[in-house]
Amino acid sequence: MGSEHIAPVRLYVTVFACLLALTALTTAVAFADLGRASTVIMLAIAVTKATLVALFFMHLWWSERLTRLVVGGALAWLLLLVGLTLADVLTRTVLG
């Protein structure tokens, strides 16, 4: 075998600490009055957290290109679904 990477425990604990810190941060951001920026910041934090989990807990950092292609493809398709649907919802009153 030996095709997979064995990560040190310290890395896992570090990632875990970052995730907890980011959770606290996102809650703090939610209660601060930042207007519309707060949504963007909270989403950015969520994306960061998800990336950390995927890269280290799920070993994406060490996996082969094909696996990353699968992940990238799924995310691209999710954006496609949300994006084109939203494009319709948001422009309905613009013309006609």
Next chain:
Amino acid sequence: MAARAPTVHYLNVDYGVRSWLFTTDHKRIALLYLGTITILFVIGGIFAVLIRLELLTPAGDLVSADTYNKLFTMHGIVMLFFFLIPSIPAVLGNFLVPLMIGARDLAFPRLNLLSWYLFVLGAAVSLWAMLTGGVDTGWTFYTPYSTSASVTNVIPTAVGIFISGFSSMLTGLNFIVTIHKMRTKGLTWFRLPLFVWAHYATSIIIMLGTPVIAITLLLVALERGFHLGIFDPALGGDPLLFQHLFWFYSHPAVYIMILPGMGVVSELIACFARRPIFGYGFVAASSLMIAVLGFFVWGHHMFTSGQSAYTAFVFSFLSMLVAIPSAVKVFNWTATLYRGSIAWDSPMLYALGFIGLFTMGGLTGLFLACLGIDVHVHDTYFIVAHFHYIMVGGTIMAYLGGLHFWWPKITGRMYPETLAKAAGLIVFLGFNLTFFPQFILGYLGMPRRYYAYPPEFQALNVLSTAGASILGVGYLLPLCYLLWSLRYGPVASANPWGAAGLEWRTPSPPPTENFATPPVVVRDAYDLDGMADAPAEAALG
């Protein structure tokens, strides 16, 4: 081939119901699927017969309006979700993908069996829902009709489709992993048969699209059953959101149905024109292009639905682009025939019929992608005719062609060739007589899903019903003579057509392990010289 010794193959290796119901052999599972979808095709066909009979006269006189609405709904659901989507992938793909790539089985044989059980369960739930009252929403389940107005068995039907969606996903997952990880030595991506490329592209669509229809139907069921008002306009919900989610799957689903058919046709043409497919790389790439672009065009089902005009322009533009890879395929197939050595065997007749009907279906698709025309013909018989040209004229022609072509491999028997040619011709003529008049009906303005219609539409409807009776005979013939051949057909050799491809290098029917020794590939797909290296009979050892 005299005095052939009784060899052990996948069919006679074991007997009894248990040996079938607990098999993990992809070839046996393919046969389980074949039996199941044949039954479902007959059921869907009976619905079609009743629809066509009702439409013989302008007045609604054969069945009641409610019954008619249930008939076309159930015809659509059975034919799409329980026949066309599994047809080529789950039967021919299941049987052939491992053989074509020199593997002993699919990557996950037990998931493959589970997929069949889920399919049977899903079909059983949906059929049960139909028998105990039916469902009348149309196969499209549009909200708010399906969530608040319909009083029929929407939830169990949706649950049945939901379950069969998992069956479809397990098959797709199996194909993707198998094609990536299980190719035999020397079989590089660009030596793969186009059938395998087509199934790979199809599987990508299945994996990315099917979950969306699953969640969408689940939401419809939850809205009906538990008042979770996701699409409810009374709460500010948007019925068009349902349509977006629905067509995100259901448009690419058209390619789930047609791409495997294109794969079959590539194999048939290469074999019976005796030369590799012209522009192999372009044909392979066009399958992937269709799979990807197919996801960008769903909004062309919604040009008159109240979708924003800007989005409509974008979707129309993208829909035009998806025509290109399909055109590329048709031109390359035609170019393959040029200077070939063309045999007129029955599978080839189906394949050539496919090209003609698919060309018609594809070009009339442009009418629907075109904004100005679609406004007029949307939701009319024009659209009904168009998608039957693709799905019946395309997919079913390819399915029948493929079934004839690989029948000797699957069963070890040949079928009566003259009858098969006659059946092919009858299907082609009957099909055109059934569905061509519907193009005219559509442009005249006859809306679809009408159980009674103004009298001026009657003449064309009579023609269509007459054609349907011919088409019915065309479908019954293969059912009869293929069954007959199981017992009385002449024994087939390992490679009766003189085809290239690994599946022909193992005996007919193949042994459970597919190949006595794992084959090694040194040549491109469809290279007949490769066949000389390893004579098929040698594998009998």
Next chain:
Amino acid sequence: MSFPLFPTAASTMATRVDALLFFLLGVTVFFVVLIATLILVFMVRYRRRAPGERPPAPRGSLPLEVGWTAVPLAIVMVIFFWGASIYASLRRPPDDALPIDVVGKQWMWKVQHLEGRREIDELHVPVGRPVKITMTSEDVIHGFYIPAFRIKQDAVPGRYTTTWFQATRPGTYDLFCSAYCGTLHSGMVGKVIAMPPRDYEAWLAGGAAVSAAEAGRRLFEASGCPSCHRPDGTGRGPSLVGLFGSRVALADGRSVVADEGYLRESILNPQAKIVAGYEPVMPTFQGLFSEEDLMQLIAYLKSLAAPAAAPGSAR
């Protein structure tokens, strides 16, 4: 029994759509004949003559591949732009179009003319003048379809959609429901009666009903709206005079054009878009007004437009 093969063309749009249809038919016939002929010729010409025949392998051709990618691409682009130009005019009713309101309901079409006449499953329109249909549905999605005019638009519950046409020939034409809507979907058919303008005026006058705006005004007053929405703007709600078609600044900093959809939303769901400077105190009227009531109310609000406002200032 008549046996038509082509529909009557009775609107300005119909001739444009038919022209594009003939172009597309030409393309289709050309390619189907081309492919079918090639297949048949090759089938015969290159039929297998000896069992052991081995034709040369094709070598592929980049110019050919590029060619049969580029030519279809050029053709579909023509089709796209042609179709899109028709659709663009279809989605943009002329400013002087005669407005008529339509409500779909299982299984009938209810029509309200601005001057007051109402009809069911019949739609009288003048010839030679653009007519703008604003529609919605009381229950499920319906499809408003007049084949002779080559127009179709779904009526969606919860919102307004519009289409328009200009009849060119007097006559009686089919009106179909094209979006499947339940048991009597195929019974949800009506007639469009296109009449010379003078006949249409006479027909309108024959109804002797109150105008839509007048009916809307009565509803407006009976529902107590004027107590807050005073014409001089001194009430708890904004003045509605000259509102329609104007741009409204909202409390959250956005601004919207006050079109039919905005007015409808503001009656049913007043909290969704609060006008800047006002408190969110208006109660919802959801369930109190039918779709027809709403259309009459909106007709009234439209009639309050300041006389000086140029038509079409909304855009």
Next chain:
Amino acid sequence: MAELAPAVAHHFDDAEQQHEAATLGMWVFLATEVMFFGGLFTAYVAYRALYPGAFGHASNHLDVRLGTTNTAVLITSSLTMALAVRAAQVGAAPARIVRWLAATMALGSTFLAIKLFEYAHKFYEGLVPGPAFTYAGPDARQAELFFSLYFGMTGLHALHMVIGLGLLAWLVREARRGRFGRACHTPVENCGLYWHFVDIVWIFLFPLLYLVGRH
């Protein structure tokens, strides 16, 4: 999700191929899960764009403390899961693998218990969509839309958690039998991937549902 024969199954050439196939299969399965939740996220995004105010008000009826606690609980369970996978990879004693798996199960159960408590509370407050929906604030109808999404999304997520707990229970049983080690840990890895994925879904659900319009 994987074929779980300890030895190399008959149709694979070697253990390497079998492991690669199982891993790829799991990732492809997770891609379908992305799209499965994607349908709900699409609905959420569309409605939040249409009714930002109503969503803000409705979100304030959720309990941030419980939501934050649950986020922390789930993240911790991801850590213990990762450590369970690691224990299997390095060939640790079965008892150690079982310990980390059991910790993950305990945390997962805690999450579900808190979730259940929240649901019960919503039920008492009349915030469950349907005839019993009694929301006092403005935009009650759009708020009902929000709560439909809330229950749809968290319900589907909770269902995935329940399935995950089932998988973990099965892993514990197999680990006790000493099945996992350096040579065979694909099942633990794949269940781990699934568990982390469910965690990621919650990482998005938390700000989208609990933290709208808090300030």
